[in-house]
Amino acid sequence: MTTYDAIGNNYAQTRKSDPRIATALLEILKCSPASSVIDVGAGTGSYAIVLAEHGYRVLAIEPSAIMRNQAIPHAAIEWFAAFAESLPLANQSADAAIIMLAFHHCQDHQQALREIYRVVGDGQIVLFTYDPEKISEFWLTHYFPSLVADVRSTFLSIEKLKFEIKSITGAGAEVIPFPLPHNLTDSFAAVGWARPELYLDSAIRNGISSFSKFDLTELENGLFRLEEDLKTGEWNQQYGHLRQQQKYDVGYRFVFTAA
Numbered sequence: 001m002t003t004y005d006a007i008g009n010n011y012a013q014t015r016k017s018d019p020r021i022a023t024a025l026l027e028i029l030k031c032s033p034a035s036s037v038i039d040v041g042a043g044t045g046s047y048a049i050v051l052a053e054h055g056y057r058v059l060a061i062e063p064s065a066i067m068r069n070q071a072i073p074h075a076a077i078e079w080f081a082a083f084a085e086s087l088p089l090a091n092q093s094a095d096a097a098i099i100m101l102a103f104h105h106c107q108d109h110q111q112a113l114r115e116i117y118r119v120v121g122d123g124q125i126v127l128f129t130y131d132p133e134k135i136s137e138f139w140l141t142h143y144f145p146s147l148v149a150d151v152r153s154t155f156l157s158i159e160k161l162k163f164e165i166k167s168i169t170g171a172g173a174e175v176i177p178f179p180l181p182h183n184l185t186d187s188f189a190a191v192g193w194a195r196p197e198l199y200l201d202s203a204i205r206n207g208i209s210s211f212s213k214f215d216l217t218e219l220e221n222g223l224f225r226l227e228e229d230l231k232t233g234e235w236n237q238q239y240g241h242l243r244q245q246q247k248y249d250v251g252y253r254f255v256f257t258a259a
């Protein structure tokens with residue numbers, strides 16, 4: 001059973017693709033529509049479907065049945081129950097790979113990259129990931145302090161990720177920061193950077209794996225303090241300036257090889 005078999009029941013409700021992320025992904029992806037792209041850790045297929053609707057053929061790799069079962073069927077998307085570390089695909093059978101907020105879930109990063117490289121050869125690899133060095137700047141860690149250690153131990157640093165990509169594929173990788181829009185529609189961990197109330201909603205929290213890792217005391221404590229600070233105006237006092245911003249660089253990054 002994977003983490004998302006336990007927490008992913010309502011994932012498709014809160015983790016809808018964000019059109020700004022989708023646009024950036026399509027701009028970065030250099031292969032032409034009609035190419036085949038593997039979507040590693042495809043979840044419920046929210047970005048797979050964007051690619052399919054733009055003409056790509058998508059091979060969606062997803063280990064969790066709970067996640068796969070929420071996917072909207074599409075003729076251009078073929079689903080595989082598999083882990084990144086052991087892809088059920090032939091050598092050089094796809095033109096490119098995308099890995100959207102999923103690489104940090106792989107047990108063995110190097111093996112996952114070796115497998116992706118085996119399947120796409122010199123094709124492009126595009127990751128949407130998080131720079132763990134940014135986490136201590138995010139106000140949410142004030143309420144949930146274990147988030148800092150968790151993110152630092154879960155996500156590879158961007159330098160290490162580039163190094164691993166270079167050693168396994170021989171390709172250099174470019175990095176583009178992706179500041180989050182204030183009205184992000186894909187409710188991942190930093191969705192509430194300017195909308196703290198969102199974290200009080202259990203449906204939003206259920207789609208964010210970090211929340212499933214807090215122990216009950218930290219979770220209850222953090223939610224209680226956040227709710228209190230919102231009522232008293234303390235949150236607005238400290239961080240209210242964020243509500244005026246359209247975008248904020250919480251630490252999300254596109255990391256990708258050349259085509």
Ligand SMILES: C[S@@+](CC[C@H](N)C(=O)[O-])C[C@H]1O[C@@H](n2cnc3c(N)ncnc32)[C@H](O)[C@@H]1O
Binds near residue numbers: 041082
């Ligand atoms: C945060 S979700 C992201 C899903 C999707 N890419 C999206 O952006 O909505 C991470 C996904 O990675 C999957 N996953 C976990 N371990 C994996 C592995 N070793 N190989 C491939 N996918 C994995 C999880 O089941 C989950 O669906």
